Amino acid sequence: xxxxxxPEESYGLxxxxxxxxxxxxxxxxxxxxxxxxMNGYTPFPVHGLSQALGQKPTRLPLLVxxxxxxxxxxGYFMLYYASVISYPINxxxxxxxxxxxxxxxxxxxxxxxxxxxxxxxxxxxNGLPHPxxxxxxxxxxxxxxxxRFFLCIxxxxxxxxxxxxxxxxxxxxxxxxxxxx
Amino acid sequence: xxxxxxxxxxLTGVPQGTAVESxxxxxGHTYASVTDQISAIVLTRPTSHGWIFGFAVSFTLLMVFxxxxxxxxxxxxxxxxxxxxxxxxxxxxxFVWWIGIGHAGTLISAVLLLLHQEWRTSINRFAEAMTxxxxxxAGLFPLLHLGRPWLFYWLLPYPNTMDLWPNFRSPxxxxxxxxxxxxxxxxxxxxxxxxxxxxxxxxxxxxxLAQLVYGMMALGWRGSAAHWHRYETAYLLLAGxxxxxxASVHSIVGMDFAAALVPGWxxxxxxxxxxxxxxxxxxxMVMTLMIPLRWAYGLQDFVTLRHLDNMAKVxxxxxxxxxxxxxxxxxxxxxxGNKYERYLTVNRALGPYAxxxxxxxxxxxxxxxxxxxxxxxxNVSALFIVSLIxxxxxxxxxxxxxxxxxHRDFLPSSWRIYSPTIWDxxxxxxxxxxxxxxxxxxxxxxxxISIFELRELVHKTNEET
Numbered sequence: 029x030x031x032x033x034x035p036e037e038s039y040g041l042x043x044x045x046x047x048x049x050x051x052x053x054x055x056x057x058x059x060x061x062x063x064x065x066m067n068g069y070t071p072f073p074v075h076g077l078s079q080a081l082g083q084k085p086t087r088l089p090l091l092v093x094x095x096x097x098x099x100x101x102x103g104y105f106m107l108y109y110a111s112v113i114s115y116p117i118n119x120x121x122x123x124x125x126x127x128x129x130x131x132x133x134x135x136x137x138x139x140x141x142x143x144x145x146x147x148x149x150x151x152x153x154n155g156l157p158h159p160x161x162x163x164x165x166x167x168x169x170x171x172x173x174x175x176r177f178f179l180c181i182x183x184x185x186x187x188x189x190x191x192x193x194x195x196x197x198x199x200x201x202x203x204x205x206x207x208x209x
Numbered sequence: 210x211x212x213x214x215x216x217x218x219x220l221t222g223v224p225q226g227t228a229v230e231s232x233x234x235x236x237g238h239t240y241a242s243v244t245d246q247i248s249a250i251v252l253t254r255p256t257s258h259g260w261i262f263g264f265a266v267s268f269t270l271l272m273v274f275x276x277x278x279x280x281x282x283x284x285x286x287x288x289x290x291x292x293x294x295x296x297x298x299x300x301x302x303x304f305v306w307w308i309g310i311g312h313a314g315t316l317i318s319a320v321l322l323l324l325h326q327e328w329r330t331s332i333n334r335f336a337e338a339m340t341x342x343x344x345x346x347a348g349l350f351p352l353l354h355l356g357r358p359w360l361f362y363w364l365l366p367y368p369n370t371m372d373l374w375p376n377f378r379s380p381x382x383x384x385x386x387x388x389x390x391x392x393x394x395x396x397x398x399x400x401x402x403x404x405x406x407x408x409x410x411x412x413x414x415x416x417x418l419a420q421l422v423y424g425m426m427a428l429g430w431r432g433s434a435a436h437w438h439r440y441e442t443a444y445l446l447l448a449g450x451x452x453x454x455x456a457s458v459h460s461i462v463g464m465d466f467a468a469a470l471v472p473g474w475x476x477x478x479x480x481x482x483x484x485x486x487x488x489x490x491x492x493x494m495v496m497t498l499m500i501p502l503r504w505a506y507g508l509q510d511f512v513t514l515r516h517l518d519n520m521a522k523v524x525x526x527x528x529x530x531x532x533x534x535x536x537x538x539x540x541x542x543x544x545x546g547n548k549y550e551r552y553l554t555v556n557r558a559l560g561p562y563a564x565x566x567x568x569x570x571x572x573x574x575x576x577x578x579x580x581x582x583x584x585x586x587x588n589v590s591a592l593f594i595v596s597l598i599x600x601x602x603x604x605x606x607x608x609x610x611x612x613x614x615x616h617r618d619f620l621p622s623s624w625r626i627y628s629p630t631i632w633d634x635x636x637x638x639x640x641x642x643x644x645x646x647x648x649x650x651x652x653x654x655x656x657x658i659s660i661f662e663l664r665e666l667v668h669k670t671n672e673e674t
């Protein structure tokens with residue numbers, strides 16, 4: 029193994045593939061070779077890529093559940109507070125806490141909370157908005173949003189070596205580009 | 210886009226013969242070609258004369274709408290024909306009509322996504338945009354109808370010096386919550402779908418301003434595996450949330466009517482009947498708009514006859530539900546033994562507004578019957594005409610429900626013939642101007658077909674062949 033380069037000299041190496049299957053195979057091999065700090069970039073979701081790269085399943089569903097529960101309970105509490113505590117009106121002896129009439133708004137508020145959690149949670153967990161990223165320095169990376177598939181092994185990975193990693197990636201029949209930080 | 214890879218072509222729910230005849234996407238397309246063709250509409254193709262003409266007409270109508278609204282604010286709701294006992298009239302008819310149209314977007318995007326209907330891919334973005342614009346139009350009418358529209362915020366629960374709350378036991382306030390939630394969730398769903406395509410436009414744009422604007426809208430999207438994983442999870446969850454939401458919104462609109470004691474309104478079957486009507490009119494509107502668009506922008510490869518055929522089938526199915534609904538209404542009136550309900554039914558069919566009732570039957574029950582024939586479902590002009598008729602029919606249906614029920618209810622001494630004024634029509638046509646203006650801007654500035662989902666579709670189609 030050669031002398032590891034310092035991360036600030038390079039962000040990593042970017043391998044370019046024509047097809048999603050080639051990228052998926054490369055991701056499996058890179059994971060098997062022990063690389064961990066890496067990511068795949070594709071113009072549409074390639075199923076199984078995230079798992080092949082060894083990424084954990086997202087916690088987003090939990091966040092959405094919490095969002096829904098918070099939204100729904102806040103909605104119900106508001107209805108209860110308004111109708112029973114803040115401004116109780118006796119209409120012909122009907123109950124103040126008339127829960128069946130509170131269901132629609134509670135439901136709407138639960139959906140609102142869950143949907144906001146899904147959208148904002150997805151952005152937050154993805155670290156978006158994120159206008160600048162070193163990968164944008166590589167001209168060919170603009171094809172990641174069109175018709176090319178990329179695998180980036182980051183310089184921060186303990187196994188990363190500019191020469192050996194490049195050879196490893198070229199062994200996978202990829203064109204390799206260096207990413208400036 | 211779908212969460213799990215599925216190899217069984219049977220999931221598309223279309224007989225194999227049809228599938229072979231017209232595919233969801235014409236063969237021979239690659240990732241690059243679909244990207245080129247859709248993004249070119251926004252980025253490189255010159256603005257066509259047709260677009261400029263259409264936009265000019267729509268924008269003029271929008272100005273007419275603004276003029277009518279300014280006049281309304283100055284004079285009050287008396288400029289409309291709305292008078293007691295017909296206190297709801299055109300504005301509420303327009304509201305329900307638009308909100309019904311606004312149901313197709315979420316239905317196509319969310320429900321068909323959950324059902325693995327791949328053919329939705331080419332039409333979902335457009336249908337979602339249509340939803341947003343239709344709900345925008347819908348939301349304006351109850352506000353304009355308030356009489357004192359500048360006090361619209363009284364609908365919202367907020368701590369105020371009057372120490373009052375909205376009446377939370379009224380479906381009208383449920384409606385305010387439902388429409389607000391629906392609009393918000395539709396925007397989130399639509400924008401979430403746009404993010405990856407914004408990155409495509411950012412990377413393809415040559416113009417600095419376009420790069421900046423699309424770049425900002427893309428939020429720095431890189432399409433990394435981790436991004437896509439969370440993105441798909443979020444998208445699927447949003448679809449799962451939107452599905453019951455879409456049913457709740459029009460159910461609550463149905464309850465606005467059902468909770469009143471007015472004959473013809475006070476029925477438990479309003480909510481499902483309204484939901485079926487919403488799907489019916491929404492799909493019809495998607496078809497009305499998509500048929501000229503695919504022709505004008507040469508999108509026949511992506512919006513194929515298969516799409517039109519499937520949409521026609523949905524229109525036929527929901528149209529049949531509507532027919533059942535009209536029959537059930539008559540039966541309920543008879544079977545209830547309630548003389549007001551019975552009179553209403555007779556009055557609908559033979560009263561002063563009988564023309565609207567029979568036109569409605571012709572538009573919503575008779576016209577869709579032609580869709581039983583495959584030759585009609587594959588004839589683009591015939592489909593366009595049927596969808597247009599359905600749109601008109603659904604407007605008439607709300608007119609029948611609102612006006613005929615109100616103009617003669619319990620007390621003959623308070624009966625009155627309602628007639629709309631020029632301003633009623635101005636607001637109706639003007640709102641179409643608002644809708645079309647937004648739509649024209651959308652098709653010029655944003656990709657009207659989801660590009661990344663088309664790439665996924667190309668991938669799947671290649672795998673299958």
